[in-house]
Amino acid sequence: MAGNLSPKCWQKTFTYPAVQYLYCMKKAATLFLSVLFCGLLAAQTNKDEKEILDILNKQTVYWNKGDLENFMSVYWNNDSLMFIGKSGVTYGYANTLNNYKKNYSNKEQMGKLFFEIVKMKRLSPTYYWVLGKWFLKRSVGDVGGSYTLLFNKINGKWMIIADHSS
Numbered sequence: 001m002a003g004n005l006s007p008k009c010w011q012k013t014f015t016y017p018a019v020q021y022l023y024c025m026k027k028a029a030t031l032f033l034s035v036l037f038c039g040l041l042a043a044q045t046n047k048d049e050k051e052i053l054d055i056l057n058k059q060t061v062y063w064n065k066g067d068l069e070n071f072m073s074v075y076w077n078n079d080s081l082m083f084i085g086k087s088g089v090t091y092g093y094a095n096t097l098n099n100y101k102k103n104y105s106n107k108e109q110m111g112k113l114f115f116e117i118v119k120m121k122r123l124s125p126t127y128y129w130v131l132g133k134w135f136l137k138r139s140v141g142d143v144g145g146s147y148t149l150l151f152n153k154i155n156g157k158w159m160i161i162a163d164h165s166s
Contacts, residue, residue, distance in 0.1 A: 049120055052128055052151055052158055056115050063113040068104065072097050076152070076159040084164040096163075111138030118146075126153040134165065 055074045062070040072093070075081055079092045083099070090096050104110045116133040123129055128151040135144040150162040 048122065048128065048153075048158070052120065052130065053117070055158060056117070056130075056132075060113045060115055063110065066107055066110055068097065068100050072100065074158070074160055075163070076154065076161045078161075080161070082162045084162075084166075086166065108138060108140050111136040111140075111142070127151065128158070 059071050059074060062068075062073075075093055075096065077093045081091065081093045081096060083090045083096045085099070087099075090099055114135040114137070116135070117130065118133060119131040121129045130147075130149040130151065132147050132149075133144065134147055136142060145166045147163065147165040149160050149164075151158045152161045153159075154161075
């Protein structure tokens with residue numbers, strides 16, 4: 001009967017039937033654990049992607065309320081934060097926030113923000129890369145472009161550590 005479960009396993013000849021049984025059970029356990037691990041990895045990936053999508057959705061809500069401080073709350077509050085925009089590279093959280101405040105000083109300039117996710121890629125358990133498009137619907141003229149974000153899981157939270165928006 002056990003031979004029906006794993007025919008190749010039972011083709012191998014052992015001196016003692018118990019050894020043959022243990023050998024087959026080891027193979028079955030290895031297969032089971034491999035499948036289980038792949039399932040857990042996929043579940044974690046889906047959970048991480050959902051968290052990142054939730055972050056981006058919250059960003060649009062904060063932006064559309066004119067709340068730049070909360071919009072920036074998902075950026076890494078560190079001097080090594082990197083933002084690349086039309087004016088070049090800006091390093092640091094405070095510098096990036098100040099640039100946003102200077103360039104989007106009122107509701108007319110901020111408009112209504114929309115994101116479109118083009119691709120998300122898990123680089124490792126603690127890094128994600130996101131490619132997307134951004135759109136600002138504004139009374140002073142609509143604008144838009146593309147962006148790439150690098151997320152890093154820092155102290156259990158996904159944070160943007162690099163943003164290239166053009």
